Amino acid sequence: MSTISYNIRHLRELKKLSQETLADDMNITRARLGAYEEGRNEPPIEMLIRISEYFRISIDLLVKADLRKTDAAALMNIGTNRVLFPIIVDKENRDVIEVVTERASAGYLNGYSDPEYVEMLPSMKLPFVFAGKHRAFPIQGDSMLPVCTGDFIVGKFVEHLIDVEDGKTYIVLSREEGIVYKRMYRTGNVTFEMRSDNKVYSPYELHAKDILEIWEFVCCLKTSDKKEEEINMESMMSFLRSMKVDIERIKNE
Numbered sequence: 001m002s003t004i005s006y007n008i009r010h011l012r013e014l015k016k017l018s019q020e021t022l023a024d025d026m027n028i029t030r031a032r033l034g035a036y037e038e039g040r041n042e043p044p045i046e047m048l049i050r051i052s053e054y055f056r057i058s059i060d061l062l063v064k065a066d067l068r069k070t071d072a073a074a075l076m077n078i079g080t081n082r083v084l085f086p087i088i089v090d091k092e093n094r095d096v097i098e099v100v101t102e103r104a105s106a107g108y109l110n111g112y113s114d115p116e117y118v119e120m121l122p123s124m125k126l127p128f129v130f131a132g133k134h135r136a137f138p139i140q141g142d143s144m145l146p147v148c149t150g151d152f153i154v155g156k157f158v159e160h161l162i163d164v165e166d167g168k169t170y171i172v173l174s175r176e177e178g179i180v181y182k183r184m185y186r187t188g189n190v191t192f193e194m195r196s197d198n199k200v201y202s203p204y205e206l207h208a209k210d211i212l213e214i215w216e217f218v219c220c221l222k223t224s225d226k227k228e229e230e231i232n233m234e235s236m237m238s239f240l241r242s243m244k245v246d247i248e249r250i251k252n253e
Helices: 003-014 019-026 030-037 045-055 059-064 115-120 233-242 244-252
Strands: 097-099 134-138 152-157 169-174 178-186 191-195 204-207 211-221
Touching (some): 045 059, 134 178, 134 211, 152 169
Antiparallel strands (some): 169 178, 178 191, 191 204
16 A cells, blocks of 8 residues: 555544545545555545645655654644745756845735736845755834834745744744744644744734744844835845855855
8 A cells, every 4th residue: 555545544543434424525426435545546636635735734744654653733824734835046947035025024924825916016135045945024013023014034944833843933924914024932732832032012922823824044234223225135135245255154054
């Protein structure tokens, strides 16, 4: 039997579903589902997508990982298993960093998975390269001092909740809060405490089902001490070049 076969049956049993119930939900026959679970047949990509969305487990985990040996809830893909992740590349087919401007941030909750919205965002490159997908977000308020209104956080996309580490800072997009920058602590398999570094602000709990995206802190673009007319892509890149020594130190660490 294949890994997919074991995983489909395991996920069904975790939800305490009968084969008939799951087959009805998938709009297939019970015999066809039985063939998938017994390894006599493998689901086509269209069916994998439906199963993936139904159980909120990413396709790569469904195909590659033996979920019987893991906590499936903790491996849930962020963003209700978004199959499409818009990525902008340059002429050399290299990823660029999209910048969510303060004006664009108001529409990010609705446009984060829309390729047309993402394509319209301004982009930049950093004078260093890290693996993964990155994006820059504007900061509002003073809850994470010394980072404050006018600064930008560059974050690396976090695909799975299991990769979130206690005490690290993240840009988090959620249905209720929108874009926030907080320090995260796991309080359960699917719940997190969101803390501010400024103790004036009380911590609050966030459930995994409400999380649409998580971006791990990579660096801060400190623009809050600049005049408004000075804040543009050219000045931000000039600032990064002037900070090259500090960036090299961060990269080495």
